[in-house]
Amino acid sequence: MKFWKKASSVAFAAMLIAGLTAGCGGGGGEKKAADAGKEIVVGVNAELTGNVANYGKSMLSGFELAVEEVNKAGGVDGKQIKVVTADNKSEPSESGNAATKLVTQNKAVAVIGPATSGCVAAEEPVLTANKIPLIAPCATAPGITLQKDGKVKPFVFRACFIDPYQGDIMAQFAAKDLKVKKAAILHDSSSDYSKGLAEVFT
Structure with missing residues (x-):
């Protein structure tokens, strides 16, 4: 069971890196942010402590492994990916604050996580307001990616099956x-x- 959890985390991380590579290679806001320095800063809002810390830690480990492999291969468009983390303590009330820190202080151009639907829902308004892509690896609630009118939220993506x-x-x-x-x-x-x-x- 542990092997498959780790394998799925690594597979997700590899898929995400591929997406970042495609996004940073084109025009628009993503390229502008990537051209600002020698690094591409990606935030991870994770449950590193609290009741579901095992989910957040597994998610972070998989992403860090994929980033390490990409950076060793030359990075994305010659730029290294820098991972910055914020602990939401497995609490939705802390998730928004963690997202704000990643965007305003760490200048992340994309945010991975959290693992749980409640924490993702809490951070989504912050990231959408700043037009920062949110990638939810295992948040399964249908409303995570949908607006009240049924339209898809433009900055929220997921990599798992819904409830x-x-x-x-x-x-x-x-x-x-x-x-x-x-x-x-x-x-x-x-x-x-x-x-x-x-x-x-x-």
Whole structure:
């Protein structure tokens, strides 16, 4: 299990680096920010302490590994990627502050994380207001990438399946493959992810 968690983190990080490479190679705000110095600053807003620190630490480790490989290969357009981190303490109330620090103090041109939907939702207004891309590796709540009118948020991206998809697949597996007619659902009422899957499954 630990191997696959680490492997998925590394795969996500590699995909993100590829996206940064494409973004920094074109025109517009991304290129202007990249041309400002010899480094491309990417922020990581992560749950480094608190109840779900294991998620945040795994996310950060995978990204740092991919960055190390890219930098050793010459970086992006000849520029090295610099990773700066901010600990949201696994609390949505701290996530917005962490995002503000990454943007205003560290001058990040993109932000990775957080891992949880609640913390992503809390930082999103800060990054959108500053037109900074937000990449959520494992935030599964549908509303993370959608506005109230149903339109896609222009600066928010995700790299995982949403709750409705995951919950529906589990329900189909139980009904079609296991031939289950009744199911008991045990979920963590303090976890948005757990509650989201339970709602869809039923």
